Amino acid sequence: GAVVSQHPSRVICKSGTSVKIECRSLDFQATTMFWYRQFPKQSLMLMATSNEGSKATYEQGVEKDKFLINHASLTLSTLTVTSAHPEDSSFYICSAPGSGTGPYEQYFGPGTRLTVT
């Protein structure tokens, strides 16, 4: 099956610093990847759509200058949280459409727990 990995699984950073999270499709190519944010006991909220070779598309209310997305290859997308603040502490999850029986199946990474102190 389609496997998506994320690195790191957990990260703690100080307020004002930047943090990069990687999302990789391990056994398939993904021209599109999605980044979600999930606060405790809440649902997943789509932040942005990452497109290989072009600019990401951000959802309404998501600051594109704060959450930098780079999709430099068909297997890697990165999310950089710039000038992180405690309110950015959250569970960040990426996903990619798999190469199964249709374009709709979407597979999620294991998530990255970001804590900003």
Place this chain on the structure above:
Amino acid sequence: GENVEQHPSTLSVQEGDSAVIKCTYSDSASNYFPWYKQELGKGPQLIIDIRSNVGEKKDQRIAVTLNKTAKHFSLHITETQPEDSAVYFCAASSSWGKLQFGAGTQVVVTP
């Protein structure tokens, strides 16, 4: 845009009983409805999905039904086991890959 409502928010069942989670969606253009299981501290795992041209789909103890006219779909888990305890999310999509999630249901299966 799409709005997905999910009920109940919590569900406690005895081992061996059935569990049913219901979702409604607002966008009639939605045509793909997956269900995800999320365990604590992990990413969501796709457990079953259904497309708009099908009314029901079953995979062992898990089944999903879709009523396009009423814009609702349901997850049915039979013969529940303790390892079914998790948070379950429904989602709907009307465009390739972009999912709108429900609020989630915490399922607790007690032995």
